Amino acid sequence: MLKQFWAAVEATSISTAVRESTWLFPTIESIHVLSLVVVVGSIMVVDLRLLNLASRQRSVRELTDEVLPWTWTAFVSAAITGTLLFSSSAHRYAGIWQFETKMCMLALAAVNMGIFHLGAFRSVAHWDQAPAEPPLAAKLAGGISLGIWVTIVALGRWVGFV
Amino acid sequence: MLDLRLVGVAGRRQSLTDMAGRFLPWVWIALVVLLCSGIILIIGEPGRELQNIMFWIKMSSIAAAVVLTLIFQQVLRRNKGFWDRHRALAALLGSVSLLLWVTVIAAGRWIAYVAHG
Numbered sequence: 001m002l003k004q005f006w007a008a009v010e011a012t013s014i015s016t017a018v019r020e021s022t023w024l025f026p027t028i029e030s031i032h033v034l035s036l037v038v039v040v041g042s043i044m045v046v047d048l049r050l051l052n053l054a055s056r057q058r059s060v061r062e063l064t065d066e067v068l069p070w071t072w073t074a075f076v077s078a079a080i081t082g083t084l085l086f087s088s089s090a091h092r093y094a095g096i097w098q099f100e101t102k103m104c105m106l107a108l109a110a111v112n113m114g115i116f117h118l119g120a121f122r123s124v125a126h127w128d129q130a131p132a133e134p135p136l137a138a139k140l141a142g143g144i145s146l147g148i149w150v151t152i153v154a155l156g157r158w159v160g161f162v
Numbered sequence: 163m164l165d166l167r168l169v170g171v172a173g174r175r176q177s178l179t180d181m182a183g184r185f186l187p188w189v190w191i192a193l194v195v196l197l198c199s200g201i202i203l204i205i206g207e208p209g210r211e212l213q214n215i216m217f218w219i220k221m222s223s224i225a226a227a228v229v230l231t232l233i234f235q236q237v238l239r240r241n242k243g244f245w246d247r248h249r250a251l252a253a254l255l256g257s258v259s260l261l262l263w264v265t266v267i268a269a270g271r272w273i274a275y276v277a278h279g
Contacts, residue, residue, distance in 0.1 A: 022275075026271050026272050026275045029271050030267055030272070033267050033270075033271060034264060034267050034268075037267070054184070054188070055184060057180075057184075
């Protein structure tokens with residue numbers, strides 16, 4: 001059934017266009033890379049702050065308020081372009097373990113983020129400013145996030161060479 | 163991010179001088195890592211890259227962006243607060259640099275799709 005679904009995806013006009021055009025795939029891929037650079041870069045700024053390794057002079061709250069809108073905008077763009085690239089050859093990508101692991105990692109990143117926002121981030125006001133350090137739970141969230149995103153980038157690149 | 167701050171669309175709550183001090187060391191460290199890994203990739207398949215026009219577009223864009231960043235940093239070092247006082251100039255520098263890095267990424271991706279020669 002999944003097989004038929006991927007076949008149906010590949011049969012859509014958009015996916016056919018991406019597959020058959022000489023310039024569409026690299027163009028969309030360029031936008032995808034540009035978006036993911038912003039997503040990962042901005043996430044790393046926040047992660048490093050949570051780990052107390054960078055931007056220590058700035059309040060965590062201020063930093064997240066400022067950076068995360070960029071992260072989400074770029075993420076939407078990366079998700080759309082990623083879906084387009086995927087659809088060009090859906091059944092092939094769906095069968096590659098690097099791609100499957102990458103999607104699981106994205107889900108894991110979401111879970112990590114959810115736990116952080118419902119947990120340590122609620123008391124952010126108490127550890128927001130310089131001499132105070134982020135609590136262990138926040139450092140853990142930052143470290144895990146850093147690891148997950150590095151893995152996602154590595155797997156994403158790998159998919160292109162399978 | 164630094165470019166967007168220069169242009170003035172992001173991060174307006176901190177001064178340019180502060181932000182540059184915080185970000186530039188990371189920029190240089192990452193650039194060195196990129197150079198090293200990039201050179202290894204070229205050694206792996208020299209013909210494919212060195213004969214590719216997209217590769218040279220990418221290299222010249224990087225060179226231009228690096229020069230701009232160095233100018234930015236030198237001016238800042240000699241004259242703290244210069245860029246905070248000259249907003250228009252900072253915005254121009256940021257826009258050009260942003261454009262160059264977008265070119266770098268696009269050209270880099272296209273290396274893989276352009277035929278040799």
